[in-house]
Amino acid sequence: MHSLSLYEIKKGLLKKDFSSTELTGHYLQRIEKFQYLNAFITVCADHALRAAQQSDRKIANGNVRELEGIPMAIKDLFLTKGIRTTAGSQMLNNFIPPYESTVSEKLLDAGVVFLGKTNMDEFAMGSANLTSYYGSVVNPWSKDKKLVPGGSSGGSAAAVAGHLCAAATGSDTGGSVRQPASFSGIVGLKPTYGRCSRYGMVAFASSLDQAGPMTKTVRDAAILLKVMSGYDEKDSTSSPKEVPDLESFVGKSIRGLKIGIPKEYRLDGMSDDIVKVWRKAALMLKDAGAEIVDVSLPYSKYALPTYYIIAPAEASSNLARYDGVRYGFRENGISLNDLYENTRAEGFGDEVKRRILIGTYVLSAGYYDAYYLKALKVQKLIRQDFMNAFEEADVLLTPTTPTSAFAFGEEPKDPVTMYLNDVFTVTANIAGLPGISVPVDLDSLGRPLGLQLIAPHFKEELLVQVGSALEEIANFPALKEII
Amino acid sequence: MKYIETSSGLWEVVIGLEVHAQIISESKLFSSASTKFGVSPNENVSFVDAALPGVLPVINSFCIDQAIKTGLGLNGSVNLKSYFDRKNYFYADLPQGYQITQFHHPIISGGHVEIETEDGEEKKVCLDHIHIEQDAGKSIHDQGPTKSFIDLNRAGIALMEIVTKPDMRTAEEAASFLRKLRSILRYLKTCDGNMDEGSMRADVNVSLHRPGTEYGTRAEIKNVNSIKFLITAVNYETERQIALLEAGKEVEQETRLFDSSTGKTVGMRSKEDANDYRYFPEPDLPPLILEQSRIDAIRETIPELPDAKAARLQRDYSLSHYDACLISSEKEVADFYERAVVSIDSNENIAKILSNWITGELFALFNKYSTDINNSRISPEHMGELVILIKTDIISGKIAKDVLELMWETGESPSNIVEEKGLRQIVCSDTITESLREVLAQHADKVEEYKNGKDKLFTFFIGQAMKKTQGKANPQMLNEILKKLLSE
Numbered sequence: 026m027h028s029l030s031l032y033e034i035k036k037g038l039l040k041k042d043f044s045s046t047e048l049t050g051h052y053l054q055r056i057e058k059f060q061y062l063n064a065f066i067t068v069c070a071d072h073a074l075r076a077a078q079q080s081d082r083k084i085a086n087g088n089v090r091e092l093e094g095i096p097m098a099i100k101d102l103f104l105t106k107g108i109r110t111t112a113g114s115q116m117l118n119n120f121i122p123p124y125e126s127t128v129s130e131k132l133l134d135a136g137v138v139f140l141g142k143t144n145m146d147e148f149a150m151g152s153a154n155l156t157s158y159y160g161s162v163v164n165p166w167s168k169d170k171k172l173v174p175g176g177s178s179g180g181s182a183a184a185v186a187g188h189l190c191a192a193a194t195g196s197d198t199g200g201s202v203r204q205p206a207s208f209s210g211i212v213g214l215k216p217t218y219g220r221c222s223r224y225g226m227v228a229f230a231s232s233l234d235q236a237g238p239m240t241k242t243v244r245d246a247a248i249l250l251k252v253m254s255g256y257d258e259k260d261s262t263s264s265p266k267e268v269p270d271l272e273s274f275v276g277k278s279i280r281g282l283k284i285g286i287p288k289e290y291r292l293d294g295m296s297d298d299i300v301k302v303w304r305k306a307a308l309m310l311k312d313a314g315a316e317i318v319d320v321s322l323p324y325s326k327y328a329l330p331t332y333y334i335i336a337p338a339e340a341s342s343n344l345a346r347y348d349g350v351r352y353g354f355r356e357n358g359i360s361l362n363d364l365y366e367n368t369r370a371e372g373f374g375d376e377v378k379r380r381i382l383i384g385t386y387v388l389s390a391g392y393y394d395a396y397y398l399k400a401l402k403v404q405k406l407i408r409q410d411f412m413n414a415f416e417e418a419d420v421l422l423t424p425t426t427p428t429s430a431f432a433f434g435e436e437p438k439d440p441v442t443m444y445l446n447d448v449f450t451v452t453a454n455i456a457g458l459p460g461i462s463v464p465v466d467l468d469s470l471g472r473p474l475g476l477q478l479i480a481p482h483f484k485e486e487l488l489v490q491v492g493s494a495l496e497e498i499a500n501f502p503a504l505k506e507i508i
Numbered sequence: 509m510k511y512i513e514t515s516s517g518l519w520e521v522v523i524g525l526e527v528h529a530q531i532i533s534e535s536k537l538f539s540s541a542s543t544k545f546g547v548s549p550n551e552n553v554s555f556v557d558a559a560l561p562g563v564l565p566v567i568n569s570f571c572i573d574q575a576i577k578t579g580l581g582l583n584g585s586v587n588l589k590s591y592f593d594r595k596n597y598f599y600a601d602l603p604q605g606y607q608i609t610q611f612h613h614p615i616i617s618g619g620h621v622e623i624e625t626e627d628g629e630e631k632k633v634c635l636d637h638i639h640i641e642q643d644a645g646k647s648i649h650d651q652g653p654t655k656s657f658i659d660l661n662r663a664g665i666a667l668m669e670i671v672t673k674p675d676m677r678t679a680e681e682a683a684s685f686l687r688k689l690r691s692i693l694r695y696l697k698t699c700d701g702n703m704d705e706g707s708m709r710a711d712v713n714v715s716l717h718r719p720g721t722e723y724g725t726r727a728e729i730k731n732v733n734s735i736k737f738l739i740t741a742v743n744y745e746t747e748r749q750i751a752l753l754e755a756g757k758e759v760e761q762e763t764r765l766f767d768s769s770t771g772k773t774v775g776m777r778s779k780e781d782a783n784d785y786r787y788f789p790e791p792d793l794p795p796l797i798l799e800q801s802r803i804d805a806i807r808e809t810i811p812e813l814p815d816a817k818a819a820r821l822q823r824d825y826s827l828s829h830y831d832a833c834l835i836s837s838e839k840e841v842a843d844f845y846e847r848a849v850v851s852i853d854s855n856e857n858i859a860k861i862l863s864n865w866i867t868g869e870l871f872a873l874f875n876k877y878s879t880d881i882n883n884s885r886i887s888p889e890h891m892g893e894l895v896i897l898i899k900t901d902i903i904s905g906k907i908a909k910d911v912l913e914l915m916w917e918t919g920e921s922p923s924n925i926v927e928e929k930g931l932r933q934i935v936c937s938d939t940i941t942e943s944l945r946e947v948l949a950q951h952a953d954k955v956e957e958y959k960n961g962k963d964k965l966f967t968f969f970i971g972q973a974m975k976k977t978q979g980k981a982n983p984q985m986l987n988e989i990l991k992k993l994l995s996e
Contacts, residue, residue, distance in 0.1 A: 110561070117561065122562075123560070224562065227562055228792075260564050342596050346559040351559070361600055365598055
């Protein structure tokens with residue numbers, strides 16, 4: 026029952042094949058059993074069982090909401106009222122939020138049962154879940170070697186891939202939903218910037234952050250995104266645009282759709298397996314009736330450096346509030362500056378400090394024009410690139426990552442190479458576009474490979490339509506059991 | 509031009525102001541927390557104000573309307589598109605670690621305020637711009653030997669920063685600008701201008717140069733919170749800079765603090781130590797886009813402002829320029845005055861007397877009872893009536909002062925008081941003549957002295973007669989009759 030999709034669980038609960046309490050209990054047992062995956066920072070068993078019982082009563086009364094009784098995992102970046110929220114940092118180790126994030130509130134209102142809060146890179150800064158204060162997460166696909174699950178939503182990816190929940194939420198600033206989805210053989214969807222409210226999400230880079238579903242199937246992602254998204258007056262950057270019935274695009278014919286292959290996404294050092302899978306998928310989509318067209322995104326090569334200016338710049342400002350004065354971690358000092366220095370030196374990990382330093386530097390007087398302002402200009406060019414490409418194609422097909430998941434100890438040792446993990450995903454964030462990673466195959470080492478689809482702004486339904494076609498063609502072998 | 513002359517020659521002072529004016533609004537700029545003054549520390553603090561993780565600012569559109577109104581009232585132009593920026597710095601009373609402000613593209617550009625210089629000349633002080641920003645909280649360091657306390661009630665309250673060009677040349681001009689600005693903001697009801705509560709404060713830029721040469725290096729004096737302090741601070745700074753320059757030293761570009769207890773400014777931080785605020789566009793807020801129709805609708809709500817009102821009062825009621833400005837400097841006073849004028853069948857002469865009675869005797873009562881026009885226990889209509897009683901010789905001016913005092917105490921109309929207390933003026937010449945005759949008879953010796961040239965005794969006789977009539981004798985008649993009697 027644990028390997029069922031959210032859609033199947035929804036049906037099973039309504040048909041009373043099993044109860045939410047049973048299912049929740051089962052997932053809680055699996056979380057316990059596979060504790061070594063370290064997918065969760067906080068498990069809220071009592072809370073979950075109570076919620077499940079409540080859902081069962083509603084199901085019995087025929088008074089069901091959209092996602093009644095479905096057990097989910099929530100990335101520990103969404104503030105959950107009364108449930109500790111750490112963002113993977115010591116800085117918030119003791120932080121119990123007094124309010125609920127909009128996205129998690131929408132899920133609660135739809136009847137979702139929260140199993141717990143998933144592990145993540147500290148403040149969502151990382152691509153391998155190696156920067157969490159709560160230790161790294163193990164990819165459930167690990168066999169002989171322990172693999173990383175990707176990041177920053179590594180805990181959510183591992184929880185979904187390892188069948189520790191029906192689905193999970195993630196957040197994506199440069200690829201943090203799609204990259205771990207690809208590494209862990211699941212679906213991860215980053216919607217258009219503005220689709221999901223950011224209210225109550227611990228901010229990393231405000232102009233790039235988006236919440237997104239991490240699921241076993243494209244249909245699940247469609248169902249979940251519909252519930253998670255929508256205008257929120259508490260987030261001035263959220264969009265008032267109507268969210269279409271995304272699920273209705275699952276399985277819809279892709280005949281006549283133009284699928285663009287950006288030529289700049291063929292990189293040196295990309296694994297042969299990925300190149301092969303990419304080519305094969307394009308051919309199969311063509312067989313399904315789509316038209317394959319070559320497109321060019323000439324400024325794409327600047328996306329990664331642009332991202333690593335804009336994101337740290339915003340982060341350096343967003344993380345200034347963690348000063349030990351009002352909440353969270355505090356290391357006292359004899360003066361105010363000592364308090365700041367001690368608290369932030371002790372409370373933040375190295376990667377967070379590195380990005381705060383980069384961000385502070387690029388915003389400094391004398392460097393602002395050369396870095397930050399230039400990055401904003403390049404951002405415009407990258408956006409224009411995509412606008413041009415979407416003149417010729419309905420969606421773009423690219424690899425999600427340049428490599429499959431790597432093993433612990435085999436991760437790139439210098440941060441810049443590590444940042445390359447995001448090379449195919451950051452463009453969508455820089456341009457504010459929706460993207461989905463769909464698992465398509467295993468590489469020669471038996472590690473999952475995902476492909477990414479990118480659609481024009483607010484065209485998530487195209488991701489669902491083409492994504493579900495890709496999913497069907499690929500027939501990806503979901504993980505049967507964790508070794 | 510007003511130059512300062514020293515043994516080394518002429519100096520000119522150049523002054524520019526950055527006025528922080530708290531916007532009148534029930535709630536804060538980016539949160540729904542209350543802005544009420546004087547509540548317990550940290551009572552008006554929302555999650556947004558405390559900068560909890562995940563919170564986002566949402567623009568309070570009323571504050572934007574207020575800024576637009578202010579911009580229009582100060583003759584500025586409203587920008588249809590403006591942006592918010594973050595100004596980053598660490599301080600314990602700045603929860604976010606940054607202030608949301610408008611650095612590059614403010615909501616209002618330009619504008620000017622007309623002031624009157626010491627010589628009575630009209631002068632235009634130009635504004636560079638007005639931008640909107642959020643206030644910080646308050647750090648309290650004197651509550652314990654080892655601890656500082658933070659009060660976030662003020663954190664997030666909406667401010668307008670009104671930035672002038674370096675257009676002022678004397679401390680008095682700067683004071684005059686600030687007074688006029690405060691008056692206009694109060695008319696607009698966009699800022700209450702209460703400097704003692706901190707809802708209006710100024711940073712003052714002062715530099716010195718030789719007339720006809722380039723401006724000198726300026727020092728910025730922070731947080732000057734009264735008009736008196738503004739004058740003291742500018743004068744102190746002027747002397748300090750002249751002393752430096754005449755000693756062949758340079759004025760450092762620096763931020764200085766005004767110490768109101770000594771009247772001096774002291775160095776706070778030099779340019780080298782200045783914070784690098786790392787301004788960048790606020791990513792949590794989209795650009796502020798305004799519709800022209802919204803601006804037009806706000807323009808409709810702008811009341812007659814002090815200059816226009818003074819001109820009209822001068823014209824309609826033949827007030828002197830001075831009186832008209834005095835009456836118009838506060839909207840409530842002007843309203844009181846106009847209500848009083850229209851309540852009576854006025855003529856020019858009465859309008860003038862009314863103005864004198866309001867700015868003279870009524871204001872004296874406010875002073876005496878430490879209150880103001882908003883809490884006047886005397887209505888404009890009663891004030892008008894009182895002036896009519898004076899003008900129609902029913903009571904004398906002297907008696908009127910007592911009546912005014914009684915009006916304040918009882919709230920009664922002056923006519924009732926005059927009737928009840930029998931204060932009606934004696935205008936019967938027989939009665940007055942009789943009283944005077946009695947006085948002169950009682951003081952026959954003094955009459956002799958008077959006739960021998962001791963003129964001063966005239967007032968003595970008047971005083972005695974007033975006493976006899978309980979002050980009710982018409983003073984003019986008393987004078988005339990006494991003259992006649994003494995010359996008999």
